[in-house]
Amino acid sequence: MASIELVDVSQSFDKNTIIPRLNLKIEDGKFTVLVGPSGCGKTTLLRMIAGLDRQTSGSVLIGGSDVSAIAPGQRGVAMVFQNYAIYPTMSVRENIEFGLKNNKVPKEERTRLVESISETVGLRPYLDRKPSTLSGGQRQRVALARAMVKKPSVFLMDEPLSNLDAKLRVQMRVELIELHKKLGSTFVYVTHDQVEAMSMADTIVLMNQGEIQQEASPAEIYREPDNLFAAQFIGVPPMNVGDMGQDGVRFGFRPEHGLLSTEPADAHFTAKGVISTREMLGSETIYQVRTRDHSFMIKCTEDLFSVDQDIYLSVDESKLFLFGADEKRIYRDDRRHNTYLHALRGRFQ
Amino acid sequence: MLIQEKKQVGGKLRYRIRDHASLRLLKRLLGFVAKLAVLIVFIFPFLWMISTSLQTFEETLAFPPTWIPAAPQWHNFAEAMRSAPFVTYAKNSVIITVSVIVLQMIVMIPAAYAFAKYRFWGRNLLFGIVLLAFMIPGQVTFIPVYLMMADWGINNTLLPQIIPFMANAFGIFLLRQYFMQIPQEIIESARLDNASEFKIMQKIMIPMAVPALATVALFSFVSHWNDYFWPLVVTDSTAVRPLTIGIAMLRESEGVSNWHIIMAGNVVLVLPILIVYLFASKQIVKAFVYSGIK
Numbered sequence: 001m002a003s004i005e006l007v008d009v010s011q012s013f014d015k016n017t018i019i020p021r022l023n024l025k026i027e028d029g030k031f032t033v034l035v036g037p038s039g040c041g042k043t044t045l046l047r048m049i050a051g052l053d054r055q056t057s058g059s060v061l062i063g064g065s066d067v068s069a070i071a072p073g074q075r076g077v078a079m080v081f082q083n084y085a086i087y088p089t090m091s092v093r094e095n096i097e098f099g100l101k102n103n104k105v106p107k108e109e110r111t112r113l114v115e116s117i118s119e120t121v122g123l124r125p126y127l128d129r130k131p132s133t134l135s136g137g138q139r140q141r142v143a144l145a146r147a148m149v150k151k152p153s154v155f156l157m158d159e160p161l162s163n164l165d166a167k168l169r170v171q172m173r174v175e176l177i178e179l180h181k182k183l184g185s186t187f188v189y190v191t192h193d194q195v196e197a198m199s200m201a202d203t204i205v206l207m208n209q210g211e212i213q214q215e216a217s218p219a220e221i222y223r224e225p226d227n228l229f230a231a232q233f234i235g236v237p238p239m240n241v242g243d244m245g246q247d248g249v250r251f252g253f254r255p256e257h258g259l260l261s262t263e264p265a266d267a268h269f270t271a272k273g274v275i276s277t278r279e280m281l282g283s284e285t286i287y288q289v290r291t292r293d294h295s296f297m298i299k300c301t302e303d304l305f306s307v308d309q310d311i312y313l314s315v316d317e318s319k320l321f322l323f324g325a326d327e328k329r330i331y332r333d334d335r336r337h338n339t340y341l342h343a344l345r346g347r348f349q
Numbered sequence: 350m351l352i353q354e355k356k357q358v359g360g361k362l363r364y365r366i367r368d369h370a371s372l373r374l375l376k377r378l379l380g381f382v383a384k385l386a387v388l389i390v391f392i393f394p395f396l397w398m399i400s401t402s403l404q405t406f407e408e409t410l411a412f413p414p415t416w417i418p419a420a421p422q423w424h425n426f427a428e429a430m431r432s433a434p435f436v437t438y439a440k441n442s443v444i445i446t447v448s449v450i451v452l453q454m455i456v457m458i459p460a461a462y463a464f465a466k467y468r469f470w471g472r473n474l475l476f477g478i479v480l481l482a483f484m485i486p487g488q489v490t491f492i493p494v495y496l497m498m499a500d501w502g503i504n505n506t507l508l509p510q511i512i513p514f515m516a517n518a519f520g521i522f523l524l525r526q527y528f529m530q531i532p533q534e535i536i537e538s539a540r541l542d543n544a545s546e547f548k549i550m551q552k553i554m555i556p557m558a559v560p561a562l563a564t565v566a567l568f569s570f571v572s573h574w575n576d577y578f579w580p581l582v583v584t585d586s587t588a589v590r591p592l593t594i595g596i597a598m599l600r601e602s603e604g605v606s607n608w609h610i611i612m613a614g615n616v617v618l619v620l621p622i623l624i625v626y627l628f629a630s631k632q633i634v635k636a637f638v639y640s641g642i643k
Contacts, residue, residue, distance in 0.1 A: 027386030052537050084532035089556035098552070099542035146542075 002063030002076065002153040002186055003028040003264075004049055009058030011044050011210075018044045019210040021058070028205070031180045031187040035197040036207035036233070039069070042190045046156050049188060050079050062154060073102070078147035079156040082163060084139045086131045093127040099150045108171035115148045137168050148183070157189045161196065173199055189191055194234050198222070206230055228252075229326040237286065237297040237319070244347070248325030249340050253333065255299040260311050267314035268341070271348040275309050289313055294347060317341065396481040398619075402426070402612035425613040432602050432610065434587055435617075445510045445580075445591055446573045450566050453517040457565070458558075460521050462550055465528035466536060476525075483518035493581065498583060510591070514573065520565040527553060527561040545604045565634035571622055590616050601624035 004026040011019040018039045034042040047053045048060055060068050067075050070084035078099075087095050093114055097137035100110045116176050118124045121141040121340045131139055140160065146157060157176075177200055181186050191197055196219045206213045206221065206229070213233075214226040225231035231239040231252055241252040250270070259265065264272075285303040289296045289311060296313065305311060310346045322330040322340050330337050378555070401409055401484075403421040464476050498509040531554065540547045555562070577593040584590050596614040599607075 050537075052540070071543075072537070072540045079538070079541050081534040081538065083532060083534055085532060085538040087535060087539070087553055089553070098539070098544070102545075102548065103545040129472060146538075150542075158611065 002313070003061075004063040004154060004186065004188065005064075006048070007059050007061065009048060009055045009060065011041070011048060011053065012056045022210070022212060022248055024205065024212060024215070026186060026205075028186055029184050030202040031177070031189065031200055032203045032205060033189045033191060033197040034207060035191055035200035035204045036213075038192055040207045041210040041282075042192075042207050043158055044210075046158055046188060046190050049154070050077055050156050052079075053074050069080075070327045075154075076152050077156055078150050078152035079158065079159040080143045080147050084143040084163075086139055086142050088131055089129055089290065091128050092123055092134070095131065096145050096149050100148065103150070107166060113149050117145045120148070121145045136164055137172070137173060140164060140172065144179075148179075152185065154186045154188065155183075157187070159191055160189075162191070162193070169196075171308075175287040176200060183241075198234065200228040206233060208233075209290075218251075224329075225321070226329050226331075228323045231321060231323070231329075237299070240294075240296040241323075242294045242296075242348075244340060244344060246340070246343055250325065250332070251340075251344055252321040253315045253319050255286065255297045257315055258289075258298040259314045259316075260289070260298055260300060260305060261314070262311065264312050265267070265314040268317035268345055269320060269348070270316040270346070271309055271313045273313055275305050275307055275311055278303075278305070278307050291348060320344070326341055355621045401432070401608055402616045404568050404609050406607065406609060410606070416417075422609065425609050426634055427619065429599060429610045429613040429617070433595050433598060435595060435614075437588060438590060441589060442574060442591040443595070444507060446570055448507075448511045449514045450569050452511065452515045453520055453565070453569055454562065456516050457520045457524055458550060458555065458562075461514075461524035461528055462554055464521065464525045466533070467533075479518050479521050480517070483522060487579075490550050491579070495582060503590060504583050505585055507589050510589075517565065517569060520569065523565055523579050524558060524561050527558050531557055537604060558633040560635035563629045567625060567629045567633065570625055574622060575618075 006022055006024045008023060009019065010021050016172060022041075022045070024045075034045060036042050044053065045085055048055045051060075051064070051067065051070065055068070059068050061067065062081070065115075067146060087098065090098065096114050096117060097110055100113060114127070115124070118127055121143050121144055123138065123145060126134060126138060126223055131142060134142065143160070143212075160176075162170050173196065176187075176189075180200075189196075189200065203215065203219055204218055204221050205215045208229050212231045214221055216224075216226075221230060223232055225234065225239070228250065229240065232241065235254060237255050237342070239252045239254055240258065241250050244248055253269070259267070260327070264270065269290040271294075273289040274296070275287050276290045277288040278285040278291075280303055283301070285300050287298045287300065287305060289298055291313065298313065320341065324330050324336075331339065400416055401417065402425055403423070404415055404418040404425075405422055406419055408415040459478050460479075464472065464479075473502065494509075494513050495504075498504050498513070503509055503512075535553060536549055539553055544552065575593060576591070580591050580594055584594075596611070599611045599614050
């Protein structure tokens with residue numbers, strides 16, 4: 001068990017600065033997901049924790065002690081890579097055993113550990129097979145077993161599910177959550193898929209351009225985004241954002257909070273529009289509504305409208321978010337909040 | 350009217366398809382003839398050698414030439430073996446070739462691994478020098494290397510036939526290309542598994558590079574087993590000379606016209622290469638069509 005702390009770390013390759021300066025504390029035993037668009041520095045961060053790339057400045061602490069000068073194999077971390085990185089010339093057993101052998105674990109214990117782990121991940125019948133004869137999901141399990149068998153205090157995972165098909169991915173997601181519960185060790189998981197982040201994380205660390213945008217639980221990051229980036233990255237479809245036309249302030253609301261009706265409604269934000277597309281997804285339907293100034297995605301549980309239909313859109317006051325010109329959230333206790341909210345009323349009718 | 354048109358269109362279509370088929374057949378036929386021609390050119394001297402090695406002296410001189418000897422003269426081989434200290438020659442050839450290959454592996458694998466997977470100061474310059482060594486013809490370095498060996502006082506031993514070939518520039522180049530295709534994550538995984546760099550090479554890189562290593566070893570084997578000029582230059586006693594020189598000397602000891610004996614000696618010389626190739630060919634094909642596990 002170990003917490004991870006990054007203190008004033010920066011990372012540059014040649015002359016490209018990937019992470020300018022970053023502080024982050026990852027709690028012991030938590031499932032933390034680093035999420036963000038490609039090139040945001042999340043994998044760089046993970047590799048610094050693993051010790052595969054040394055940070056340009058600052059320090060990395062695992063379990064309270066500085067590991068900056070410690071080799072990757074001795075940090076007590078295990079990592080699962082996106083492409084699994086299984087040793088192709090070794091059998092499944094040898095793959096799982098390799099780390100134990102290097103750590104001079106006696107043979108009987110090795111055999112016992114390999115067998116119990118392979119039982120856990122369902123690889124027992126394949127122990128003597130070569131990785132090339134396994135399916136994608138099975139290779140993924142080999143990679144997981146190889147990490148688990150070392151009983152690391154920290155698990156690092158770099159987009160481990162992105163090479164699997166959609167169905168298997170959902171299944172492995174559940175298995176990873178269960179695994180985390182069972183092991184109770186610190187998980188740091190990198191993904192660009194916000195659905196994965198939302199479904200698995202205790203804490204989401206949202207990153208963009210080498211900087212942390214918000215660090216919170218999935219529910220909080222969804223309900224109370226700190227800034228425009230967080231509001232638009234988390235959620236499918238993302239938050240609708242419109243320009244107020246005043247001081248560069250923008251307003252936003254979640255697709256499920258827009259109400260559609262054929263008659264004008266009395267709500268804080270109302271707009272007249274026309275339905276331009278309709279996506280029927282089964283349990284819900286997503287409409288694209290084009291108003292005079294904007295285009296909004298609206299999620300409805302009922303499928304009542306059709307394309308080209310004239311419609312009224314309304315959003316309740318409590319469901320509206322405001323963002324300043326600096327893209328930071330204007331919270332309710334901010335003095336400007338009421339001014340802008342007032343200005344919004346009736347503006348786009 | 351409509352049906353007629355359709356038929357015509359259909360007829361044209363069929364005709365064109367048939368046309369394509371015959372064109373393909375012609376192409377294949379031409380390809381086959383070309384391959385056959387190449388095969389004959391390459392195999393002719395070889396079959397000629399085997400045939401001659403089993404002929405009598407009279408048959409070798411007959412015109413038109415004899416293709417299949419009336420009675421295979423197996424004793425030609427025994428005679429060839431008797432005419433010179435062939436056991437010594439063969440022993441020397443084996444020692445030289447095996448030592449060269451083993452030493453080359455020891456130098457080549459870590460060098461290729463470093464060039465492929467490490468970033469260090471002067472890497473490109475050093476690799477450029479390796480490529481340069483690969484491009485300079487041996488003839489240019491014969492004299493300086495000869496003088497160096499003479500300086501060390503080791504000429505006329507086995508050593509000058511081994512030491513100058515320890516570093517194989519082509520091998521380093523080929524193996525580096527091969528190593529570069531191995532995903533970095535596999536090496537990083539091994540580092541996280543607490544494996545030393547030596548262990549990574551031994552347990553991961555070498556097993557994955559077996560086809561490339563087999564290819565380099567075979568090329569090395571052929572070129573050093575067949576080497577004639579360099580051993581001739583650096584040695585002058587039978588005790589340290591390889592098989593190639595021994596075979597060439599048959600011409601002197603047997604007289605210029607005893608071709609059946611000389612060819613028997615040549616068959617003996619070429620046989621090990623054939624045997625090794627039979628074992629290595631599968632690996633060589635693999636080396637050129639490498640693809641890792643996705």
